[in-house]
Amino acid sequence: MKVLAAMSGGVDSAVAAARAVDAGHDVTGVHLALSPKPASHREGARGCCSLEDSRDARRAADVLGIPFYVWDVAERFTTDVVDDFVAEYAAGRTPNPCVRCNERIKFAAVLDRALALGFDAVATGHYARIIGGGLHRAVDGEKDQSYVLAVLRPDQIAAAMFPLGESRKTDVRAEAARRGLAVADKPDSHDICFIPSGDTAGWLRSRLGDAPGEIVDESGAVLGSHGGTYAFTVGQRRGLALTRPAPDGRPRYVLSISPVERTVTVGPLERLDVNRIECGAPTWCGQEPVHDPIPALAQVRAHAEPVQCRARVLDGGLVVDLDDRIAGVAAGQTLVLYDGDRVIGSATIERAA
Amino acid sequence: MAYLDHAATTPMRPEAVDRMAELLGQVGNASSLHAAGRRARRIVEESREAVAAAIGARPSEIVFTSGGTESDNLAIKGLYWARHNADARRRRILVSAVEHHAVLDPAIWIADHAGGELVVLPVDSLGRTAPDALRAAIEAAPDEVAVASAMWANNEVGTVASVAELADVAAEYGVPLHTDAVQAVGSLPVDYAASGAAALTLTGHKLGGPVGVGALVLGRDVECAPLLHGGGQERDVRSGTLDVPAIAAFAVAVELAVKEQAQRAEFLIGLRDDLIRRVREVVPDAQLNGDPAGGSEHRLPGNAHFSFPGCEGDALLMLLDAQGIECSTGSACSAGVARPSHVLLAMGQDEDRAKSSLRFSLGHSSTAADVDALIAAIGPAVERARTAAAR
Ligand SMILES: Cc1ncc(COP(=O)(O)O)c(C=O)c1O
Numbered sequence: 003m004k005v006l007a008a009m010s011g012g013v014d015s016a017v018a019a020a021r022a023v024d025a026g027h028d029v030t031g032v033h034l035a036l037s038p039k040p041a042s043h044r045e046g047a048r049g050c051c052s053l054e055d056s057r058d059a060r061r062a063a064d065v066l067g068i069p070f071y072v073w074d075v076a077e078r079f080t081t082d083v084v085d086d087f088v089a090e091y092a093a094g095r096t097p098n099p100c101v102r103c104n105e106r107i108k109f110a111a112v113l114d115r116a117l118a119l120g121f122d123a124v125a126t127g128h129y130a131r132i133i134g135g136g137l138h139r140a141v142d143g144e145k146d147q148s149y150v151l152a153v154l155r156p157d158q159i160a161a162a163m164f165p166l167g168e169s170r171k172t173d174v175r176a177e178a179a180r181r182g183l184a185v186a187d188k189p190d191s192h193d194i195c196f197i198p199s200g201d202t203a204g205w206l207r208s209r210l211g212d213a214p215g216e217i218v219d220e221s222g223a224v225l226g227s228h229g230g231t232y233a234f235t236v237g238q239r240r241g242l243a244l245t246r247p248a249p250d251g252r253p254r255y256v257l258s259i260s261p262v263e264r265t266v267t268v269g270p271l272e273r274l275d276v277n278r279i280e281c282g283a284p285t286w287c288g289q290e291p292v293h294d295p296i297p298a299l300a301q302v303r304a305h306a307e308p309v310q311c312r313a314r315v316l317d318g319g320l321v322v323d324l325d326d327r328i329a330g331v332a333a334g335q336t337l338v339l340y341d342g343d344r345v346i347g348s349a350t351i352e353r354a355a
Numbered sequence: 356m357a358y359l360d361h362a363a364t365t366p367m368r369p370e371a372v373d374r375m376a377e378l379l380g381q382v383g384n385a386s387s388l389h390a391a392g393r394r395a396r397r398i399v400e401e402s403r404e405a406v407a408a409a410i411g412a413r414p415s416e417i418v419f420t421s422g423g424t425e426s427d428n429l430a431i432k433g434l435y436w437a438r439h440n441a442d443a444r445r446r447r448i449l450v451s452a453v454e455h456h457a458v459l460d461p462a463i464w465i466a467d468h469a470g471g472e473l474v475v476l477p478v479d480s481l482g483r484t485a486p487d488a489l490r491a492a493i494e495a496a497p498d499e500v501a502v503a504s505a506m507w508a509n510n511e512v513g514t515v516a517s518v519a520e521l522a523d524v525a526a527e528y529g530v531p532l533h534t535d536a537v538q539a540v541g542s543l544p545v546d547y548a549a550s551g552a553a554a555l556t557l558t559g560h561k562l563g564g565p566v567g568v569g570a571l572v573l574g575r576d577v578e579c580a581p582l583l584h585g586g587g588q589e590r591d592v593r594s595g596t597l598d599v600p601a602i603a604a605f606a607v608a609v610e611l612a613v614k615e616q617a618q619r620a621e622f623l624i625g626l627r628d629d630l631i632r633r634v635r636e637v638v639p640d641a642q643l644n645g646d647p648a649g650g651s652e653h654r655l656p657g658n659a660h661f662s663f664p665g666c667e668g669d670a671l672l673m674l675l676d677a678q679g680i681e682c683s684t685g686s687a688c689s690a691g692v693a694r695p696s697h698v699l700l701a702m703g704q705d706e707d708r709a710k711s712s713l714r715f716s717l718g719h720s721s722t723a724a725d726v727d728a729l730i731a732a733i734g735p736a737v738e739r740a741r742t743a744a745a746r
Binding site for chain 2 (some may be wrong): 069074114
């Protein structure tokens with residue numbers, strides 16, 4: 003097969019490309035330039051779109067002896083991922099940019115272009131498995147990235163290759179070293195790649211400006227003030243800087259965010275607990291489920307514990323009833339339904355109660 | 356493999372390889388006073404004489420450098436500072452809009468960081484700077500011009516400038532004109548003295564010499580501030596221990612390239628015109644960029660530069676690369692990201708056309724088989740790139 007290997011400059015995508023070569027495929031490496039003005043150096047473990055990362059990717063491709071190109075997708079990435087990220091926070095929601103990037107860039111714009119140019123598949127360094135055309139969790143549970151891939155449709159999965167799905171991260175690093183790939187001990191990238199400083203609130207402030215408002219409890223009593231609702235996520239406890247402690251002396255959590263009134267409502271932990279989650283239109287990762295309601299495991303954010311639920315489609319949206327109440331469900335995040343390790347589908351959370 | 360990227364770098368001539376290999380084993384710093392130093396010095400000076408003779412300059416006018424980029428930087432910054440220090444009003448730097456980044460960027464840098472003012476000279480749709488445009492730019496403030504630069508032949512679209520006419524205009528106002536002749540030497544007749552330019556850049560690896568060596572031809576009475584300070588080896592304008600093997604091999608290549616220039620130009624023009632004709636047969640809507648008149652006075656003999664409507668140049672490049680055809684999308688490239696070429700934009704093309712372009716450049720080792728290979732591959736590649744871009 004003619005395989006296009008997306009190479010970020012990190013260890014995972016380098017080993018994924020190497021394995022595609024070993025499997026006998028005709029592999030071409032491509033680094034996606036996501037930033038219109040790339041910084042020349044990476045900042046610690048953050049980001050993946052500096053010129054240094056591009057050079058690291060090229061170096062790995064050279065070691066593998068495969069052709070290598072840089073594809074400029076900065077414009078699409080800016081509108082479809084970065085601007086969306088800002089708009090979601092401005093609307094009081096909590097987006098997941100990696101999900102959007104997979105949905106709209108890596109397995110849409112890039113995959114489409116690859117197929118049109120004569121490639122048969124796109125290989126990435128994601129930790130996930132494709133079994134019988136279905137998307138499954140990776141063997142390495144710590145690294146599993148099926149959550150951020152759950153937005154893919156069957157046709158996208160059919161053209162995807164995840165050569166690391168059966169491996170553990172430590173083995174991947176060792177393999178990189180064995181193969182002479184210089185990225186073997188490069189730190190994992192964390193955080194959001196287009197906010198290399200790691201200061202999401204500060205970055206949002208520079209985009210959205212100061213929008214001061216009040217922090218209130220459920221009775222409307224003012225407990226403090228803030229510089230912009232975009233600095234908050236439902237379920238957040240730290241950084242509230244309340245001027246008036248709660249009467250019961252217990253910690254307060256963000257319950258809801260209202261950017262129009264510029265208020266952040268806080269309350270005790272148990273008020274966060276929900277058992278009904280309403281979502282937008284679902285994307286089915288494989289065959290559309292036949293049961294109604296669908297018995298499944300629901301995961302409401304990256305690295306969250308999956309919980310038992312029953313889901314059903316209502317008026318085009320997905321309504322999920324959890325067996326037990328859970329906390330920290332934020333609008334804008336992706337809810338992923340699993341059948342064991344298999345991804346059934348996903349939808350964007352609209353509200354929860 | 357069909358190598359159609361000689362404008363990026365061209366294979367070393369075997370004679371130059373031999374000379375370099377022979378000298379790499381010999382000790383001697385050309386600045387030393389003992390026998391080894393004298394021997395090295397002699398080789399450097401003979402090389403200087405050979406280069407000077409080949410391009411109509413005097414030996415004392417040849418300043419050896421590490422190549423085109425250094426020579427261009429030395430010319431722009433060195434002439435700027437020398438002229439500005441002599442008269443503080445002189446802060447304007449006039450450069451044609453199609454200059455290589457090695458000229459453009461130092462000029463921009465001086466404007467951004469050292470108090471200069473950048474004046475970009477417009478070009479016509481073929482990439483030519485009219486002498487009147489230079490005149491108008493000088494006339495705007497004749498006492499304030501520090502330096503002007505206009506390239507002899509453009510590395511992307513191959514357009515040849517009338518350097519002598521531009522130099523005449525500059526001379527009327529006492530303005531030093533630098534010309535980047537990196538693509539010209541060995542491809543076109545180049546006579547420094549007859550051109551009237553104050554400074555001229557050439558580099559080894561575009562004419563069959565090694566990479567990392569070149570020269571700035573600097574008139575004897577042209578003041579130029581040094582960028583590299585140190586031992587003052589080259590006329591106190593450029594310091595650094597001289598690279599004797601590279602300089603000797605460079606001289607061999609310059610001599611050969613210039614000696615064979617007319618004959619090779621005729622051969623390359625024939626091959627290139629064949630390439631253009633056949634590309635258009637296969638891709639009828641391919642648009643030739645640059646001067647359609649293919650003679651040496653107008654266009655570099657080995658240059659063919661097309662826009663392929665509806666394609667992205669970098670997709671085409673990848674598809675051709677997979678077929679063993681090596682070419683280029685132009686020179687503008689930051690971290691491998693294709694940006695529309697400033698040359699094509701300056702010629703009045705829109706971004707889409709600029710992004711759809713490819714440069715094929717022939718050189719001394721090119722054969723008819725290289726062209727055949729391109730013609731066999733270009734049709735399907737264009738078709739596929741079009742489908743991809745249409746998505
Ligand atoms: C017109 C022109 N000027 C300058 C240069 C830079 O020369 P060098 O590669 O020797 O630094 C090049 C080659 O890339 C060129 O084509």
